[in-house]
Amino acid sequence: MNNLGIDLISVLGMPPVQFIELAAELGCPNISLGLNQMDYNPFGFPRYSIPGDAGLRREVKAALAANGVTIALGENLAVLPDMDCRDMWQTSFDLLGELGVRQVNSVSFEPDFARNVDLYGQLAELAASRGVRVLAEFVPIFGIADMPATLELIGQVGHPNLGFIFDTMHAGRTGVTAEQIRAVPPELIGYIQLCDAPRGQAEYAFMDSGYMDEAMHERMAPGDGDMPLAEYLRALPLDRVISLEIPQRSAAEAGVSLRESLGRSIAATRDLLAAL
Numbered sequence: 017m018n019n020l021g022i023d024l025i026s027v028l029g030m031p032p033v034q035f036i037e038l039a040a041e042l043g044c045p046n047i048s049l050g051l052n053q054m055d056y057n058p059f060g061f062p063r064y065s066i067p068g069d070a071g072l073r074r075e076v077k078a079a080l081a082a083n084g085v086t087i088a089l090g091e092n093l094a095v096l097p098d099m100d101c102r103d104m105w106q107t108s109f110d111l112l113g114e115l116g117v118r119q120v121n122s123v124s125f126e127p128d129f130a131r132n133v134d135l136y137g138q139l140a141e142l143a144a145s146r147g148v149r150v151l152a153e154f155v156p157i158f159g160i161a162d163m164p165a166t167l168e169l170i171g172q173v174g175h176p177n178l179g180f181i182f183d184t185m186h187a188g189r190t191g192v193t194a195e196q197i198r199a200v201p202p203e204l205i206g207y208i209q210l211c212d213a214p215r216g217q218a219e220y221a222f223m224d225s226g227y228m229d230e231a232m233h234e235r236m237a238p239g240d241g242d243m244p245l246a247e248y249l250r251a252l253p254l255d256r257v258i259s260l261e262i263p264q265r266s267a268a269e270a271g272v273s274l275r276e277s278l279g280r281s282i283a284a285t286r287d288l289l290a291a292l
Contacts, residue, residue, distance in 0.1 A: 021046030021259030029057035040083035050091035090117035095124035124159035188243035197251035212241030
């Protein structure tokens with residue numbers, strides 16, 4: 017398949033040019049990329065900042081072209097409580113647009129649903145003016161916590177530029193079924209983030225630190241956990257980018273290279289897709 021990808025948190029702080037080259041080497045022509053390096057950096061990669069380094073942005077564009085890789089998702093356009101985010105979003109669009117990004121991820125740390133409707137309307141309109149699509153991501157511990165809330169958000173915003181990301185960990189932890197996926201208009205699902213995970217709890221507190229740590233640092237390759245991945249994939253539109261969001265802190269701290277750990281996850285993903 018030529019629509020596999022690797023998401024930013026899977027590479028644990030690797031600088032973007034190396035990330036692009038690794039993705040190409042592993043046969044994944046798509047990546048997600050944010051503007052700043054992750055704090056967790058077990059391999060001791062050199063520090064970088066895309067906003068502050070025009071030379072790095074030129075290197076990233078050259079590496080994308082040279083390796084046949086696309087930034088399929090721009091990361092981290094957050095909705096924040098008690099804050100006008102428009103200037104922050106504008107800056108992100110400027111920088112990500114320079115790198116050719118045409119879809120962006122957004123999570124909400126705002127617990128008030130009505131304010132989310134207002135802010136996502138602003139974000140969708142601003143993104144549309146830049147030719148970029150906004151994809152909300154539901155996370156059980158954030159302001160938009162599950163798929164029903166996401167669909168309600170999209171319906172109330174009423175902007176064609178707003179869709180959502182389907183993350184298999186968050187979906188499994190919130191009890192999404194294949195039947196529910198099939199009831200969703202497929203055009204609303206813009207991107208698929210794939211990983212496996214243990215079954216977990218039935219409910220999580222807002223901003224639960226344990227869930228946050230697991231999601232950011234310790235996910236599983238397909239087949240190693242309890243998520244109904246085959247059922248989900250049979251119900252999802254598989255012409256979307258299917259990106260591996262599989263950070264594995266324990267493997268990194270045991271000395272396993274990213275090439276090895278991601279290679280194993282990619283092989284498991286290809287086997288899963290072939291079995292469908």
